Structures are given as C-alpha cells and as structure tokens.
Amino acid sequence: MALAQRTAAEGRSGTPPRGFSGRRARRPGALGVQAGLIVDVETTGLDPFRDEIVELGLLLFALNARTGEALLIIDRYDGLREPTRSISSGAMAVHGLGPADLRGKALDAARVRRLVEAADFLVAHNAPFDYGFLTRLYPEAGLKPWHCSMRQINWRRYGFQSRRLENLAAGHGLSAAGAHRAGPDCELVFHLLQQRAPDGFPYLREMRGHRPLFRVGTA
Secondary structure, eight states: OOGGGSOTTOOOOOOOOTTOOSSOOSSOOTTOEEEEEEEEEEESSSOTTTOOEEEEEEEEEEEETTTOOEEEEEEEEEEEOOOSSOOOHHHHHHHOOOHHHHTTOOOOHHHHHHHHHHOSEEEETTHHHHHHHHHHHOGGGGGSOEEETTTSSOTGGGTOSOOOHHHHHHHTTOOOTTTTSHHHHHHHHHHHHTSBOTTSSBHHHHHHTSOOSBOTTOO
16 A cells, blocks of 8 residues: 555554664664665655655664665654645656645654654665755754665666666566655665665665765765
8 A cells, every 4th residue: 555645643663673772873783783764755846945845755674784684664654745835747747746635734843853863874766856855844864874775776787777766666576656656665765775686685785885975964
C-alpha cells in the first residue's frame, strides 16, 4: 500500500537492535550499528529559495556500519504540507498533488525533528535537491552528513545508463509503483540500496565509502 495514503501521524516501527541508542550516535555502537534517514521531498517547483515542500517522506533504518547491511526499518513518516505559493504545472505533472490535496495540511515538525536527531546520516536520491528544501524548513538537518544514492554509486560501471530512481528500480526487479510520491520513493531507495553490487556487498556500503556531499557544520 502506498505510504502516501497513510496519515502523517502513521509509521510502522520496529524494535531497535542492540547497540542502537535511538539518538544520534557519534560513533558506531558495540555491534557497529548506526541509523540512516532516507529523505524524499515533493515540491512546488525546482528552486529551493522560492519553491516549497508539499510532501515529505522519511524512513529511519538501522544498519551494520561495516557491511552496509540494513538491520531494521525503525520508523517511517509521510506528511503533506499546504504551500504558500502555487504549484507549477511541471511539478504537479510529476507528483500529482494539487491544492485540494494539500488544503489545511501541515508537517508534524516535532516528529520530523525527532527522526533527524535520531539519524547518524541522511540519504536522498539526488541529495542536493532534497538538501536545499529540507534544510530551509529544518536547518538542523544541515548539521548531519548527507549521502546521495544517485551520485555516490557508480551505476554506469554496473551497466545502468540512467540514474533515475524508477529506471534503477526496474533494472533490479523492484516495483516503482507510487514513484514521485515521497513515502514510496523512500521505500524504493531503501530497497535499492540493499541490492548487491558485484563485490557481494549492498550498494549502501559503496555509497557510505564516499565523503558526504554535505558535511556537519556546512549548513
């Protein structure tokens, strides 16, 4: 079921594994456990200085920091937001959200901040785009390292000519139903990052081997 159909307050939680504190850990726990937060935004347009978020998806997961293996999805959040400016026709054609869908909607700021605080790092597919919008609303997100599943995995080396999320999903046999809605896109990134590269490790490990695109203190 598409996460976009759930209310902003919903989210399936698991029991965190041993070694995960529930708050940001500055170094891996005894078992090398860290928390990553996948971010996806849908917006009124492409300019983070003028346009606004209309939907925010977050997926918090625990991972083995050494191998890149996901251990558990800890929590999910998917919320709608009524913008103060009109939605461009191009953006509406992508995500399908219009004024009637967003009227009276607001993000759960306290929950968003709790999820950001719990993460050791943030991930997005085309991270510069999501970073620009999210840090404008929640500057504290700029105090975390950011990684990019589009730019920090050598998809061409693995035979993929397109880095678009739906194309990569199709190439790995993953369903892209609900693509271009924030919640389903977070789920898709999560499952894509757990697919295996030829070296036998999840793609997440390769991505995390790069320096963050945005680093602590650059916000």
